[in-house]
């Protein structure tokens with residue numbers, strides 16, 4: 337008997353979709369799921385034809401956090417486990433040189449909520465729910481929730497959501513800035529794919545540098561951000577994408593940032609200084 341893969345992998349029009357696939361448990365995370373998801377993100381980084389990554393869930397849940405059936409008898413401490421599984425996942429996602437969309441198709445709880453918040457773009461379906469559920473089992477929010485949530489909603493609201501494990505529905509999630517867009521359940525997959533394809537048509541190298549700059553700026557000073565922008569702007573300005581964007585503007589056409597994988601790497605522009 338062959339067991340179902342814990343992560344389903346599909347690619348269409350430059351969009352790599354990674355689907356958490358333990359629907360009977362609302363995609364609660366076991367080690368296989370966490371390690372495979374991290375490996376798949378790393379693999380996507382190395383494939384020039386993949387321009388955007390989408391993480392979503394199979395069935396009615398996005399991710400219910402740690403699989404609680406998988407904890408007893410574990411031969412790792414909590415600290416070791418987080419450092420082995422969740423932390424590399426979140427670091428890889430945020431450090432990936434490609435945009436990652438978390439497409440929250442249902443409940444996102446515990447570390448699943450952290451994963452949902454970690455996306456560069458967060459798209460929710462109407463029936464999505466986010467719950468910082470950790471305190472229900474007397475644990476501390478992890479996998480980045482203590483970093484993401486207060487930056488989005490402020491310290492006090494973050495503490496309340498964590499202390500009371502309150503459910504945030506899609507309407508509240510949008511109002512609080514936990515997601516960029518909410519789509520109807522019926523058309524969610526198509527809406528996510530269409531959004532991802534829009535992103536895939538944008539200049540990949542410039543977005544990689546933008547992601548790098550924004551992530552670094554979140555923890556630095558204005559002076560550091562200005563210095564970094566000046567350095568990264570040189571890399572962007574020397575790249576063929578910039579030339580294409582400027583040429584397209586001048587001749588009044590739509591810029592073509594998607595080239596064949598062999599030609600869309602990080603190669604310098606023809607007018608390299």
Ligand code: T3D
Pocket residue numbers: 360361362364400401402403404405407414417418443445446447448467469470472473475478
């Ligand atoms: O270990 C470490 O290294 C520390 C790391 C911790 C990270 C964490 O994520 S801690 C938080 C762990 N997650 C939870 O505590 C969430 C537990 N689940 C729930 O509170 C609820 O299931 C939900 C609020 C997420 C959804 O509720 P509902 O009513 O929509 O669904 P349900 O009926 O509770 O769940 C459906 C099934 O999924 C059910 O199985 P059954 O009865 O149909 O066979 C349920 O047991 C299963 N399920 C849901 N969440 C988990 C789970 N099974 C294992 N682990 C889960 N986390």
